[in-house]
Amino acid sequence: MHYKTSSRAPGMKFDPFKALAVPRPIGWIGTLSRDGVPNLAPYSFFNAVSDRPPMVMFSSVGRKDSLRNIEDNGEFTCSIANWDLHEQMNLSSAPVVHGVDEFALAGLTPAASICVKPPWVAQAPAAFECKVWKTIALPAPMGADGAPGEGCTMVIGEVLAIYIDERFIADGIVQTGAMRPLARLGYMDYAVISPESLFTLNRPTASADGRSATVLPGAWDGVYR
Numbered sequence: 637m638h639y640k641t642s643s644r645a646p647g648m649k650f651d652p653f654k655a656l657a658v659p660r661p662i663g664w665i666g667t668l669s670r671d672g673v674p675n676l677a678p679y680s681f682f683n684a685v686s687d688r689p690p691m692v693m694f695s696s697v698g699r700k701d702s703l704r705n706i707e708d709n710g711e712f713t714c715s716i717a718n719w720d721l722h723e724q725m726n727l728s729s730a731p732v733v734h735g736v737d738e739f740a741l742a743g744l745t746p747a748a749s750i751c752v753k754p755p756w757v758a759q760a761p762a763a764f765e766c767k768v769w770k771t772i773a774l775p776a777p778m779g780a781d782g783a784p785g786e787g788c789t790m791v792i793g794e795v796l797a798i799y800i801d802e803r804f805i806a807d808g809i810v811q812t813g814a815m816r817p818l819a820r821l822g823y824m825d826y827a828v829i830s831p832e833s834l835f836t837l838n839r840p841t842a843s844a845d846g847r848s849a850t851v852l853p854g855a856w857d858g859v860y861r
């Protein structure tokens with residue numbers, strides 16, 4: 637199948653796009669309302685976009701509480717959702733009204749941030765504290781009536797502080813597999829990163845004349861190329 641996205645995917649029950657752009661990490665976004673009520677929701681239009689300075693982005697499909705809070709105070713946290721917390725993560729996505737604390741709703745403990753006001757999930761294996769750099773309104777889709785519908789808004793934030801549960805650090809290295817982070821796939825499907833699903837691959841280096849490449853065996857030298 638090969639189709640233009642300006643029309644429906646022929647023969648497909650649902651739009652296949654999200655089942656192909658996989659796996660997507662889940663940013664579990666913590667914010668604070670104007671009244672100081674914590675808000676928590678998972679976002680899989682989420683990723684790291686820079687490492688110096690560290691920056692992440694997430695995208696709100698339409699206007700949701702997380703975006704509203706961020707527009708009010710410019711801060712958010714992003715906890716890493718893992719297998720142990722998959723039910724709580726799912727529960728926190730319920731479309732409850734503005735002002736309901738999804739930390740409490742999902743039975744999670746808010747942990748105090750050191751650089752921003754919104755809390756993060758104390759039970760999470762890791763979390764980022766972020767200050768908004770920019771929000772970008774993405775192009776809105778055309779509605780059935782020919783008028784533009786509700787589009788996505790991308791929020792890009794600088795990571796000011798990082799929390800890592802010490803249980804997932806060994807020899808100065810993060811034990812990503814042991815954290816069992818969740819990945820979002822298409823439809824209602826997810827995957828779990830586990831120690832068994834990890835593999836390591838050194839980057840290739842080019843020969844002096846730049847015409848061939850070699851992948852050196854052995855431990856990584858610590859340089860991202």
Ligand SMILES: Cc1cc2nc3c(=O)[nH]c(=O)nc-3n(C[C@H](O)[C@H](O)[C@H](O)COP(=O)(O)O)c2cc1C
Pocket residue numbers: 662675676677678679680681682695696697698700701702703725726728729730731732820
């Ligand atoms: C795993 C998962 C990923 C999600 N990713 C997104 C996303 O990227 N963008 C979005 O707008 N909603 C996403 N949602 C839905 C929101 O979590 C849901 O609409 C939630 O109620 C928004 O909460 P808020 O209004 O408190 O921000 C996702 C839900 C789940 C369970």
